Amino acid sequence: MQPINHVAGKAIPFGRKNVDTDVIIPAHWLKTITREGLGQGAFEAVKKEPGNVFTDPAYADAPIIIAGDNFGCGSSREHAAWALLDMGVTCVIAPSFSDIFSGNAFKNGILTVALPQEAIDRLMEVAQEQPIDIDLDTQTVTTPFQDRFPFDIDPFRKHCLLNGLDEVGLTMAQGDAIATYEDKARSTLPFLAKTPASVD
């Protein structure tokens, strides 16, 4: 995973609320067996709308998307995060995110920044003209107009994002604790600890 500490650049002022994962990447793009190339399908339906921000050359290769409430609702498909990454987006700013989406985004090194609607309104305005700057270390979003919006982030997520840490590797290092749990479960919860396919 790529470490991420600073995202700066043009932001796509999308602004829409309840952007579901079907909008981010329609189901017919889910048939891949690798992670690459999904950027092409990202926001496919929106891209067909006249005057949309995704085909507007002003926002080409922008690393940031600004959206409304409840971004990433709908299915658990991680393809939504891969599609954003593949289109070069590493930060989404919105008033709120669906739990599953923000988890998937984090695991793929995408920063999700939750800010109040007033801040979103202001950033939507700024993004039309100017770049936006997100600093993970100080947890602030700033603009060239001296706007300054602090944001919260889970300290563990922050640590992993800043250092590009892979969760699977981190957890595998706790193999002993897992084995201890499994030993205990074999006696306390034997009916959950195995299936007929288990070798005792």
Next chain:
Amino acid sequence: MTTAPRTLYQKIWDAHVVDARDDGTCLIYIDRHLVHEVTSPQAFESLRVSGRPVRRPDLTLAVPDHNLPTTARLDANGNRIPIADAQSAQQLAALQKNAPEFGIRYIGDTDREQGIVHVVGPEQGFSLPGATIVCGDSHTACHGGIGALAFGIGTSEVEHVLATQTLLLKRSKTFEVRVEGKLGAGVTPKDVVLHIIGMVGTAGGTGHVIEFRGNVFEEMTVEGRLTVCNMAIEAGARAGLVAPDETTFAYVKGRPYAPAGEDWDKAVAWWKSLATDPGAAYDKSIHIRAEDIQPTVTWGTSPEDTSSIGGVVPAPEDFADASKRDAVKVSLEYMGLTPGTRLTDVEVQNVFIGSCTNSRIEDIRAAAEVLKGRHKADNVKWAIVVPGSGLVKQQAEAEGLDRIIIDAGLEWREPGCSACLAMNPDKVPAGERCASTSNRNFTGRQGPGSRTHLMSPAMAAAAAVTGKLTDVRDLVPELTSAN
């Protein structure tokens, strides 16, 4: 550990903590992992690249469902009929190869037990009360119907569970949804959950796990509870739960993966201890009167866009929230609906009875009860009934339900996700409407330009008969098989 009264959710959570961090993140042990072909290839790919094995292949079960065509899988000579869509075939082939390579039990497309992963899990006794269950599919919440803490995960998490049999999670808040009273005839579990989603909205459960409580759920069959919990995710919740009880134990007992002998007795004793303690606090609660719930359908492109069947298509101005007004405008345009139109005047060209929400035997029985001795309307061009698994199919056929369905002019298919999402050949044509028993009415969900109305199997069957959205009670005043 603690003597404070705890909820069902807290008890299951506490029993699965491997490690707790200061910031509240816990490493949670996962008892059962269901794997299907869509969200797993990249996870197996990563394991292969990093040389990591699957930690507990015995707690993992793989079944293909999303991409499979629901037409015959073998020809007259018993040979496999090739899958036309190259990408679908590629995903299916990847699972078929990955499962044995990593030592995971695989139920193949022509096995009798094959079906939708969320139908297969409970049916095989693989999903158990009190267990933590995950699958790379958001409707994993379904398994909450047997009292399991079950939720959908993304592919990175699939990889994490395959490699470590654990997940890093933070405890959710709890949301009590209590429904009490007597459901009217023709009001089914699907109507109950659609009504709830209409009330709380698609973001109402965000950050929460819903526990469905009250006599309505206590009296519901396990199949009905699975339907309700299936759609907890559409209310924004991470999971839904119904406390395991005697109904649950009777359902689980004797299933292939269920515990037996001494383990069974231990299991039941523990399961009985899981019910929420009196006085345990929920972060949020709502109470609903069962008598207020009518047969319910959706009119828009969000599962919260519900109305009782007696209602009319709303106007954007009916909504107080400005962004909802905008959304309704866009949604009505997409749906091709005019405000004020009576829902029972809305014609449908397609009917889909199936999906992990409503494809269990009870659902097929409810549909058959309505279809019996009737025939689909001429304007209904495509109407399919897709059992949730090969075993449901077999059971339905043993009861003669397939004959009723076929005689009514509907098609009887092979198990799979089918028209729930447009990943396999079952799609609703652009601009056409479908009375659908699935769980999502999102734009394009059943095919580009498709227009979905969510409802119960009995209501979908009624729509097939009249060719319009229909109050099933007008056709069958005393529906007996529905709850």
